[in-house]
Amino acid sequence: MRADQLDKNEYFYGHKACAGCGGSLAVRAALKVLGERSIAVLPAGCMSAVGFNFPQLCFGNNAIISMFAGTASMLTGVEAGMRRRGYKDFHAVGLAGDGGTADIGIQALSGAIDRGDDILYICYDNEAYMNTGIQKSGLTPYGARTTTTPAGRNIRGNIRPKKNMFEIVAAHDIPYAATATVGYINDFIDKVEKASKIRGTKFIHVIAPCPTGWGIPVSDTIEVAREMADCGLWYLAEYENGKFTLDRDPGEFKSAEAHLRRQGRFKHLTDEDIDLIIKSRDEKWEKIRREWK
Amino acid sequence: MRRFLSGDEAFAEGVRLAAPEVISAYPITPQTVVVEKLSEMVEDGSLDAEYIHVESEHSALSCAIGASAAGVRTFTATSSQGLLYMAEGLVYASGGRFPIVMMNADRSTALPWNIYGDQRDSLALLDTGWIQAYAENAQEALDMALMAYRIAEDSRVSTPFMVNLDGFILTHTYETVDIPDEEQARAFLPPYETENRFDFDSPKNIGFSAGPETNYIFKYKEHAAFERAVGVIEESERSFAGIFGRKYSGLIDTYLTDDADYIIVTLGTIAGLCRDVADKLRSQGIKAGVIRLRYVRPFPGKEIAAAVGSAKAIAVLEKDISFGNAGTVYTNVAAALQWAGVTAPVYNFIGGLGGKDISSDDVRRIYDDTAKGTDRVTFIGIEGDAQ
Numbered sequence: 001m002r003a004d005q006l007d008k009n010e011y012f013y014g015h016k017a018c019a020g021c022g023g024s025l026a027v028r029a030a031l032k033v034l035g036e037r038s039i040a041v042l043p044a045g046c047m048s049a050v051g052f053n054f055p056q057l058c059f060g061n062n063a064i065i066s067m068f069a070g071t072a073s074m075l076t077g078v079e080a081g082m083r084r085r086g087y088k089d090f091h092a093v094g095l096a097g098d099g100g101t102a103d104i105g106i107q108a109l110s111g112a113i114d115r116g117d118d119i120l121y122i123c124y125d126n127e128a129y130m131n132t133g134i135q136k137s138g139l140t141p142y143g144a145r146t147t148t149t150p151a152g153r154n155i156r157g158n159i160r161p162k163k164n165m166f167e168i169v170a171a172h173d174i175p176y177a178a179t180a181t182v183g184y185i186n187d188f189i190d191k192v193e194k195a196s197k198i199r200g201t202k203f204i205h206v207i208a209p210c211p212t213g214w215g216i217p218v219s220d221t222i223e224v225a226r227e228m229a230d231c232g233l234w235y236l237a238e239y240e241n242g243k244f245t246l247d248r249d250p251g252e253f254k255s256a257e258a259h260l261r262r263q264g265r266f267k268h269l270t271d272e273d274i275d276l277i278i279k280s281r282d283e284k285w286e287k288i289r290r291e292w293k
Numbered sequence: 294m295r296r297f298l299s300g301d302e303a304f305a306e307g308v309r310l311a312a313p314e315v316i317s318a319y320p321i322t323p324q325t326v327v328v329e330k331l332s333e334m335v336e337d338g339s340l341d342a343e344y345i346h347v348e349s350e351h352s353a354l355s356c357a358i359g360a361s362a363a364g365v366r367t368f369t370a371t372s373s374q375g376l377l378y379m380a381e382g383l384v385y386a387s388g389g390r391f392p393i394v395m396m397n398a399d400r401s402t403a404l405p406w407n408i409y410g411d412q413r414d415s416l417a418l419l420d421t422g423w424i425q426a427y428a429e430n431a432q433e434a435l436d437m438a439l440m441a442y443r444i445a446e447d448s449r450v451s452t453p454f455m456v457n458l459d460g461f462i463l464t465h466t467y468e469t470v471d472i473p474d475e476e477q478a479r480a481f482l483p484p485y486e487t488e489n490r491f492d493f494d495s496p497k498n499i500g501f502s503a504g505p506e507t508n509y510i511f512k513y514k515e516h517a518a519f520e521r522a523v524g525v526i527e528e529s530e531r532s533f534a535g536i537f538g539r540k541y542s543g544l545i546d547t548y549l550t551d552d553a554d555y556i557i558v559t560l561g562t563i564a565g566l567c568r569d570v571a572d573k574l575r576s577q578g579i580k581a582g583v584i585r586l587r588y589v590r591p592f593p594g595k596e597i598a599a600a601v602g603s604a605k606a607i608a609v610l611e612k613d614i615s616f617g618n619a620g621t622v623y624t625n626v627a628a629a630l631q632w633a634g635v636t637a638p639v640y641n642f643i644g645g646l647g648g649k650d651i652s653s654d655d656v657r658r659i660y661d662d663t664a665k666g667t668d669r670v671t672f673i674g675i676e677g678d679a680q
Binding site: 036048049052054061069070077083087107108114 | 314315317343345346347348349351352353355356357358359360361362363364365367381382385491492493496497498499500501502503504507
């Protein structure tokens with residue numbers, strides 16, 4: 001399905017997300033794919049903060065804010081409850097940020113996958129706690145400056161690599177997991193559509209740049225998101241039937257250095273820092289190309 | 294049908310009769326028997342419910358909230374640290390007006406680690422917007438399971454309901470219990486109907502943010518629901534008596550209070566011992582009485598004041614302490630009596646912490662000290678050097 005073939009109805013409309021927000025694009029597109037018979041569960045985070053301000057409620061479908069740690073567990077209850085009411089053709093979809101997924105929500109997510117609950121969990125990853133003002137999360141990449149990983153003389157931003165959420169989820173033997181980016185929105189849409197047709201727990205990890213947090217112009221969201229995959233700092237892959245598949249090999253990478261240098265959050269990085277990031281990227285891709293055919 | 298059951302087992306029977314459609318369960322001593330029994334009922338088909346093995350208490354309540362938002366009857370149970378781990382969900386459930394019923398096995402809270410019964414877990418969470426009831430025996434526990442759903446789900450109330458059973462003393466002791474039949478239960482408890490649920494024909498955003506302009510209105514509505522709950526509790530008990538033939542006395546249960554000079558106000562299983570001691574004191578010419586709080590939220594302030602009447606002194610005996618002040622039940626009772634213009638002194642006795650036995654001698658001493666006058670707060674068993 002192409003973006004221009006999507007449902008013309010809007011299910012996330014009138015919200016107050018910032019200009020250039022990648023997360024709101026992911027939510028908007030996902031709900032267009034899933035349609036009106038979906039129930040969206042959003043924990044504390046950007047998308048709930050911008051969409052659920054009484055009396056201006058921005059979800060055209062059924063929706064609820066969950067506890068921060070409780071996206072997946074609430075989805076479990078919603079799915080079970082609606083099924084008990086006799087509904088079969090609906091989607092219980094979670095739309096959680098990176099902190100809500102990889103940090104505080106990972107236990108509930110693991111529990112839901114373990115139970116095999118019939119839910120779709122989408123993590124829109126803007127790589128920090130953006131709603132609270134850009135603090136480091138488990139999905140903040142190495143080197144990034146956030147308001148809790150300042151770039152100073154002694155420490156140059158975040159000293160830990162991005163948590164490997166996709167493979168952590170896959171290790172549960174989940175029926176379907178995928179990575180995506182709003183930079184390749186058609187790919188994301190396809191994956192949401194595919195996930196919506198699979199029974200059991202599904203997980204999609206979509207990169208969603210935050211111009212404010214990343215220090216990029218609001219007009220560059222899509223370009224930067226695309227470039228991140230093209231330069232190998234993100235990858236588009238799936239896990240299905242116990243197998244990893246790489247969906248897109250960019251072949252020769254675009255310049256990772258240029259990609260990093262254009263973002264304010266990486267401005268402080270030295271040449272050595274960037275070499276380290278490239279080295280770690282190359283190691284990752286060696287494994288991906290070897291194992292995820 | 295009469296059966297010999299523990300408090301936990303009796304409560305599980307009550308839940309079976311209430312027929313929740315989604316049960317989220319995570320084990321913790323001394324609640325465990327309840328979730329075990331329910332899993333057996335689901336397995337043998339005597340209870341048709343989705344039984345969800347959540348991975349934590351936080352998820353247990355989160356899952357129950359999700360299912361309640363989907364519009365079905367839900368149940369969960371916990372105790373102690375588990376209840377505290379749920380604390381965030383407690384305010385969530387009440388603020389969302391989800392009439393979830395939860396059993397809490399009242400148990401001490403760490404540190405020091407302790408699995409035995411006191412009421413510090415639930416009383417620490419009085420302000421979370423849940424109705425809180427305290428059962429005294431297994432029959433009352435079973436009956437409260439049914440009544441909890443009826444009261445919580447009443448559209449005038451729409452408030453979650455926590456039924457508390459003293460850990461071990463009630464959860465694990467056996468007594469003969471009358472189990473109503475399913476037809477009676479259905480007559481008492483109608484199916485759950487609500488507009489506070491997802492709807493594909495008319496989609497709803499159920500949980501949301503409300504800023505300073507409107508937030509207080511939502512909070513006032515929660516408070517007002519508790520005031521209405523008092524009448525709904527009365528109604529439910531009348532209906533219950535009509536169908537099952539067992540009568541309950543509303544927010545409080547009084548014993549020999551009409552002409553009492555000295556009254557112990559307490560809650561939970563210890564009330565039985567207090568009544569025994571009151572009997573003995575009466576035989577010696579001392580006019581002793583007992584008030585047992587069946588509900589702590591809504592708080593029976595007026596009812597306590599009326600029952601206290603012109604008593605000369607009042608003791609509040611509880612298995613709880615709010616460090617740096619007094620027991621929480623005490624501060625609630627004292628405030629209610631002050632408001633009602635009762636000028637008799639009110640003393641606080643803290644006992645039973647971490648499962649420490651409260652003996653009949655202890656209770657007799659409470660009456661003695663109350664008659665003579667004592668410190669505002671007394672820790673039973675702590676004297677002189679122990680301090």
